[in-house]
Amino acid sequence: MTKRTAPFSPEVRERAMRMVRDYEGEHGSQWSAIQSSAAKIGCSGETLRNWMRQSKRDHSVWPGQTTDERERIKALEREVRELRQANEILRKASAYFAMAELDRWSRP
The missing domain is CATH 1.10.287 (Helix Hairpins)
Incomplete structure (x- = not known):
């Protein structure tokens, strides 16, 4: 079984999440900031939202694995x-x- 490589590098993911945090104040909601940032890097809003959630889990902000x-x-x-x-x-x-x-x- 071969391991699938992620289409986005960890650096791109970090940059996208940083963009959401930076521009969240300019948008009406976090979701609109996510959609705007996702369009700029070429992924879906749902994908970027999942990255944000997993990052919060990894930093013990949210419960979960x-x-x-x-x-x-x-x-x-x-x-x-x-x-x-x-x-x-x-x-x-x-x-x-x-x-x-x-x-x-x-x-x-």
Whole structure:
């Protein structure tokens, strides 16, 4: 499995979030500042809003999983999936060899 690269670098994300914070006073709401900034960098307003929310989680302003925690959980879930697959292979191999051993002993 190949890792997908993000279409926007962390620097661009930071700059976009800084733009929202800087221009929030010039707009009627944070959402209008987000939409304006998103149009300038070429992403959707919803994407930029999600970046803002995740940044707040990462800096313990909002409750929720930080980026590091989310990555750790993904890695652990991937490891669990791989271990379950390995266990299934071993279970099938064990059953196969047990049957082969029984066949060997049942022949005259």
